Amino acid sequence: MKKVLTGNFAAAYGATAAKVNVISAYPITPQTTIVEILSEIVADGELNAEFVKVESEHSALACCIGAQATGARTFTATSSQGLALMHELIHWAARARLPIIMVNVNRAMAPGWSIWADATDSISQRDTGWIQMYCENNQEVFDTVLMSYKISESESVMLPALINLDAFFLSHTSQVVDLYNEARIDQFLSKYDPKIKLDVDDPHAFGALTSPEHYYEFSYKMHEAQINAIRVIKEVGQEFGKIFGRTYDLTESYRCDDAELILVSYGTIAGTAKEAVDQMRNSGIVVGVLKIRYFRPFPTEDVIKALHPAKKVGVIDRAVSYGQSGPFFNEIRSTLYHESTPLYGFIAGLGGRDVSTHDIENMVDIMQNDPAQDLIWIGVKNVD
Amino acid sequence: MGKKQKNDQPVEFKSIKDMPDTPTSVGSMLVNKTSTWRSIRPVIIDEKCKRCMICWKYCPEPAIHPTDPPSVDYNYCKGCGICYEECPFDAIIIEQEGK
CATH class of the missing domain: 3.30.70.20 (Alpha-Beta Plaits)
Structure with missing residues (x-):
């Protein structure tokens, strides 16, 4: 069944299709309509789930952690300051190896108060152990929520996942989304059944004080699970394609095979870049786009392979790692350490500023004519 | 998986594969x-x-x-x-x- 949906609806319908048991959320700004839609779906009896309204985002994730530990499938959603407030428990959820799925609408951090698109909020959660991915369109939001339960609940992964979508460009923009049919979704996603859970008949200590005797090995296993996730994301992406007709991977190459210049980006900017690439190819510029879907685990090998043919690579970040450069640029530079490809690091669209095809053409123009630079601010105004 | 302990030693794992994913009944508090x-x-x-x-x-x-x-x-x-x-x-x- 196809519907015209905003990204927020796509996320809420994704959680509904995954038949989550517990949803917990804090409803005030910067929260989006994702949880409002879910509260209506639960109230209407269309989803048999507990909707737990709490007093903060910190409590929302705490609630999901407790519920998930009992063997329930959980969901929450947040944005910017709300995600930041969860930070302590974001670590906890991952180290407790609870496959919670959270949708984050990428919004800029305050001050100044902003509800517009910027990925700094989620990238600040980089080292928590969560799987972290970025969506380009609303179909991908719906599909990724569904796939993420299967990926995260895989025995070799058991890690929570953060699914990101750009504020307004996806969250409040309507696009056609295929919601599939329920029988096929049930065929794809089975019930969550963890090996150890909170159970009065089989008591275990959870999250206890852990001495140096064991802590190090748990960290090792977290990393191992992230690496396992690379394989699982590919397998689930393939299986999803067989059932629903859309195949997914950690990255997506768009017209990269023969490209002399490749632009790397994520989220909606990747979509704009595809459009710009089509236009530039019409005027003879041989350019392609590598869309990175997964920031963690980082698809190192796929990126090396995809970028190998390029004479020059530009990375577009809608985020900054202050005092260094764009966060994805850092990843790409580290990944291509053994290659001699000139790299261009573009910062664009911070705080929701529009990134147009014209801006992308401007970047390609810089790549064609200027020497490589780690940090190029596109569209920054009034700089002397 | 966590094992029920009778002595006062933490669970020793022959392989890291035998360890649970998270500190669940690994017995580190038995010696700590x-x-x-x-x-x-x-x-x-x-x-x-x-x-x-x-x-x-x-x-x-x-x-x-x-x-x-x-x-x-x-x-x-x-x-x-x-x-x-x-x-x-x-x-x-x-x-x-x-x-």
């Missing part, structure tokens, strides 16, 4: 005795104790075992005195450590 800084100790007086188990319910650690009479596990009791405060029958007294 968290009571070395206790300055006072609660002592349960059997003759006064009515076995109401209020001390067991209130102990935040939990370092009181629901035996008959209840018993304090001094390997983990920090001497917070909550059991002493809560006992309705004055069946728990506080002694100074090191005397």
Whole structure:
């Protein structure tokens, strides 16, 4: 069944299709309509789930952690300051190896108060152990929520996942989304059944004080699970394609095979870049786009392979790692350490500023004519 | 997977594959005795104790075992005195450590 949906609806319908048991959320700004839609779906009896309204985002994730530990499938959603407030428990959820799925609408951090698109909020959660991915369109939001339960609940992964979508460009923009049919979704996603859970008949200590005797090995296993996730994301992406007709991977190459210049980006900017690439190819510029879907685990090998043919690579970040450069640029530079490809690091669209095809053409123009630079601010105004 | 422990040693894993993913019943607290800084100790007086188990319910650690009479596990009791405060029958007294 196809519907015209905003990204927020796509996320809420994704959680509904995954038949989550517990949803917990804090409803005030910067929260989006994702949880409002879910509260209506639960109230209407269309989803048999507990909707737990709490007093903060910190409590929302705490609630999901407790519920998930009992063997329930959980969901929450947040944005910017709300995600930041969860930070302590974001670590906890991952180290407790609870496959919670959270949708984050990428919004800029305050001050100044902003509800517009910027990925700094989620990238600040980089080292928590969560799987972290970025969506380009609303179909991908719906599909990724569904796939993420299967990926995260895989025995070799058991890690929570953060699914990101750009504020307004996806969250409040309507696009056609295929919601599939329920029988096929049930065929794809089975019930969550963890090996150890909170159970009065089989008591275990959870999250206890852990001495140096064991802590190090748990960290090792977290990393191992992230690496396992690379394989699982590919397998689930393939299986999803067989059932629903859309195949997914950690990255997506768009017209990269023969490209002399490749632009790397994520989220909606990747979509704009595809459009710009089509236009530039019409005027003879041989350019392609590598869309990175997964920031963690980082698809190192796929990126090396995809970028190998390029004479020059530009990375577009809608985020900054202050005092260094764009966060994805850092990843790409580290990944291509053994290659001699000139790299261009573009910062664009911070705080929701529009990134147009014209801006992308401007970047390609810089790549064609200027020497490589780690940090190029596109569209920054009034700089002397 | 976590194993039920009878001795006072943590679970030893021959392979990292045998370890659970998260600190769940790995027994590290069996060797990590968290009571070395206790300055006072609660002592349960059997003759006064009515076995109401209020001390067991209130102990935040939990370092009181629901035996008959209840018993304090001094390997983990920090001497917070909550059991002493809560006992309705004055069946728990506080002694100074090191005397």
